[in-house]
Amino acid sequence: xxxxxxxxxxFLLFAIPVRAEVTQEQIDEVGKELACLCGDxxxxxxxxxxxxxxxxxxxxxKKMLASGQTSQAIVDAYISEFGLEILSKPPAKGFNLVAWxxxxxxxxxxxxxxxxxxxxxxxxxxxxxxxxxxxxxxPYLDRLESDxxxxx
Amino acid sequence: MLPQLxxxxxxxxxxxxxxAVIAAILAAKTRRMGxxxxxxxxxxxxxxxxxxxxxxxxxxxxxxxxxxxxIATHSSRxxxxxxxxxxxxxxxxxxxxxxxxILSGFIFFAVIKTRAFRGxxxxxxxxxxxxxxxxxxxLICIHENPFVTxxxxxxxxxxxxxxxxxPVMAIHPPMLYHGYVxxxxxFAFAMAALLSRQIDExxxxxxxxxxxxxxxxxxTGQLLGGKWAYVVLGWGGYWGWDPVENAxxxxxxxxxxxxxxxxxxxxxxxxxxxxxxLIIATYTLCIYGTFLTRSGVVSSVHAFAQxxxxxxxxxxxxxxxxxxxxxxxxxxxxxxxxxxxxxxxxREGGFLLNNLLFLTATFAVFWGVMFPVISEAVTGDxxxxxPPYFNTVMVPIGxxxxxxxxIGPLLAWxxxxxxxxxxxxxxxxxxxxxxxxxxxxxGVRDIYAIISFIFCxxxxxxxxxxxxxxxxxxGSSSGESYPRAIVNLTRRNRRRxxxxxxxxxxxxxxxxxxxxxxNKDSQVELKYMESTDIGPYTLTxxxxxxxxxxxxxxxxxxxxxxxxxxxxxxxxxxxxVYYKRQDQQRTTEVAIRSNLREDLYALYQGxxxxxxxxxxxxxxxxxxxVMWVWIGAWIITIGTIIVMWPDKREKQVMQMRExxx
Numbered sequence: 140x141x142x143x144x145x146x147x148x149x150f151l152l153f154a155i156p157v158r159a160e161v162t163q164e165q166i167d168e169v170g171k172e173l174a175c176l177c178g179d180x181x182x183x184x185x186x187x188x189x190x191x192x193x194x195x196x197x198x199x200x201k202k203m204l205a206s207g208q209t210s211q212a213i214v215d216a217y218i219s220e221f222g223l224e225i226l227s228k229p230p231a232k233g234f235n236l237v238a239w240x241x242x243x244x245x246x247x248x249x250x251x252x253x254x255x256x257x258x259x260x261x262x263x264x265x266x267x268x269x270x271x272x273x274x275x276x277x278p279y280l281d282r283l284e285s286d287x288x289x290x291x
Numbered sequence: 292m293l294p295q296l297x298x299x300x301x302x303x304x305x306x307x308x309x310x311a312v313i314a315a316i317l318a319a320k321t322r323r324m325g326x327x328x329x330x331x332x333x334x335x336x337x338x339x340x341x342x343x344x345x346x347x348x349x350x351x352x353x354x355x356x357x358x359x360x361x362i363a364t365h366s367s368r369x370x371x372x373x374x375x376x377x378x379x380x381x382x383x384x385x386x387x388x389x390x391x392x393i394l395s396g397f398i399f400f401a402v403i404k405t406r407a408f409r410g411x412x413x414x415x416x417x418x419x420x421x422x423x424x425x426x427x428x429x430l431i432c433i434h435e436n437p438f439v440t441x442x443x444x445x446x447x448x449x450x451x452x453x454x455x456x457x458p459v460m461a462i463h464p465p466m467l468y469h470g471y472v473x474x475x476x477x478f479a480f481a482m483a484a485l486l487s488r489q490i491d492e493x494x495x496x497x498x499x500x501x502x503x504x505x506x507x508x509x510x511t512g513q514l515l516g517g518k519w520a521y522v523v524l525g526w527g528g529y530w531g532w533d534p535v536e537n538a539x540x541x542x543x544x545x546x547x548x549x550x551x552x553x554x555x556x557x558x559x560x561x562x563x564x565x566x567x568x569l570i571i572a573t574y575t576l577c578i579y580g581t582f583l584t585r586s587g588v589v590s591s592v593h594a595f596a597q598x599x600x601x602x603x604x605x606x607x608x609x610x611x612x613x614x615x616x617x618x619x620x621x622x623x624x625x626x627x628x629x630x631x632x633x634x635x636x637x638r639e640g641g642f643l644l645n646n647l648l649f650l651t652a653t654f655a656v657f658w659g660v661m662f663p664v665i666s667e668a669v670t671g672d673x674x675x676x677x678p679p680y681f682n683t684v685m686v687p688i689g690x691x692x693x694x695x696x697x698i699g700p701l702l703a704w705x706x707x708x709x710x711x712x713x714x715x716x717x718x719x720x721x722x723x724x725x726x727x728x729x730x731x732x733x734g735v736r737d738i739y740a741i742i743s744f745i746f747c748x749x750x751x752x753x754x755x756x757x758x759x760x761x762x763x764x765x766g767s768s769s770g771e772s773y774p775r776a777i778v779n780l781t782r783r784n785r786r787r788x789x790x791x792x793x794x795x796x797x798x799x800x801x802x803x804x805x806x807x808x809x810n811k812d813s814q815v816e817l818k819y820m821e822s823t824d825i826g827p828y829t830l831t832x833x834x835x836x837x838x839x840x841x842x843x844x845x846x847x848x849x850x851x852x853x854x855x856x857x858x859x860x861x862x863x864x865x866x867x868v869y870y871k872r873q874d875q876q877r878t879t880e881v882a883i884r885s886n887l888r889e890d891l892y893a894l895y896q897g898x899x900x901x902x903x904x905x906x907x908x909x910x911x912x913x914x915x916x917v918m919w920v921w922i923g924a925w926i927i928t929i930g931t932i933i934v935m936w937p938d939k940r941e942k943q944v945m946q947m948r949e950x951x952x
Contacts, residue, residue, distance in 0.1 A: 238666070242655035
């Protein structure tokens, strides 16, 4: 055998999948992307769930990682098997993007709403009063606040 | 005989509450004292009837009457007596009856409390509360009657759901129901204020304590639920963003916003419409939560079985929204604010921002709960909105709310000057920064955790500043010692300083929540006397013992706990097998070693035989700072008691009003 033939064989060796040692962190990294669909748990992420179904799935993920599959490939395989329901949170694309956009949008709209209400109010306000007027819970507080003022 | 009597009392209570609705409306319209008194008697009778029906159901449970279907499916002869008592509310029918009983009690006490100012406001409020009671009683009588009997008695019942056999579960549902039901009172008075056109602050003053009580019960109920989940469900956490947990959180969030914003109305006469909107939203969300729990719309570990009453609650939610919105719109001209607003940098501005954040939080949770249904309707695909979504969305909102807890009290009404800001914020800001630096020095690298510790320090600084300022001023004017000045300061203004104590409890809750960022867990398989490390601890598996009890067979694993080579003690995580049940249901009993720093939490998951050798499976967790959640809950309880404690001056005002009436 000519030595030149050994060169491609040597490189091919690197291409053969090797059963790597899979760590708990690697399993959890995939597990947190996926929801437990056992039907009894409140769709907890697989990495947190302790039910029998979740343990089986974690074992399956371990095997898939050991066979050399990437985290994304495993998640994709789960999606093709179970649909988007398997994801622990809505994917940020398509219509499901709305799930992520709406809360900050509501906050932003609310902020502008409050600002416009305040502007309306400040246009129709009562006679000016001294700044930093203290809260008037009761006469005692009045005295308390005036004591504080004297000390300032 | 007893089941038939219970059934009869339920129908009588339904009739009485329906009569109370009509009589109260007529009383409001005509102001005739005879009708007012008749309504009050109907309310009292309704309460006594509900109480009697509940007492009969309790007796039936305690005497093992397995001819009653509800008892045959929720109890058993070997259930300990205490749990037979609490098993009454472990199912749909009994829990609805408990709900009706609490509501009838609330109506009765509300009527007693408002006798000082009988009139259209109180009468309309009684009508609305009685309508809610009649609605619940009708559902119980028609669909979910706990007194339905079977032709032949079963020899034994199927037993209570083993997961509910826990002391916390005995008090968690009643607490939650007190919360849900409690909000009926402020809602009813708000609507009564609109109906009677008495749009002053009377309805708020009348219901302030009810609102606080409902808020407290709802919050404490949720924390108790969290405690139950933590020690019973065995997944290492106390809050899972489950739809039913969220259903209880929603009215609590709007209720908290309401509790804050009513202060502006009481002091400044502002936000009248907004407060109406908030209390309508809170009450609607209470009913919506009931709808979610009992309709089967969303799946949840906590939900009751699907029931025909689900759609009825859906109808009630729609009716409430339509009725209250139309009423509110028709009274808008009466609710116009006499504005006294000057600057956004003011107490009013702080409260508005607080409300905005609470409402955004409410929306985010609501959106997360309903989005799977919406997405499926639009795209046809089922999706999951699990804890990672809620954590991503809610953590920033929660942190903003936390920092606002520290800013708000330092702001003055109307306008806060720059000088005042600098003066009052310096101490709190320094304290916050110190907390942040200490956290980083201790190795905290999670950005949200660092921010949370900074804000916790800042808010604590604010609370200390407020107490210090008050005590110093009081001490200098009255010559009291510093500790006495603090006590008297709180006694003289319970609402303000009790509120600060509640805020401190919230800080402690956040410290506990922040601990989640550092949770560690490990699944291990251990041979006999084999050890494993988790965090600073070494745990050694020291074998299994089995025992058979009247109710369960217990499989107890023993773990020796060591730290730096020194034995700290022993943990006994175990499993209980309900061997008498057909399904042989198992429950896990976690073992927890708690201290202020962290919880060591061990879950025993069973044994495996490999090559003739027994291997025990454990899930171990280190959950830092969890203890602070429970301490925070106690501090909130103390703060709430202080705020609600009767005030002599308030009593005098009430007596004056009574004399004038």
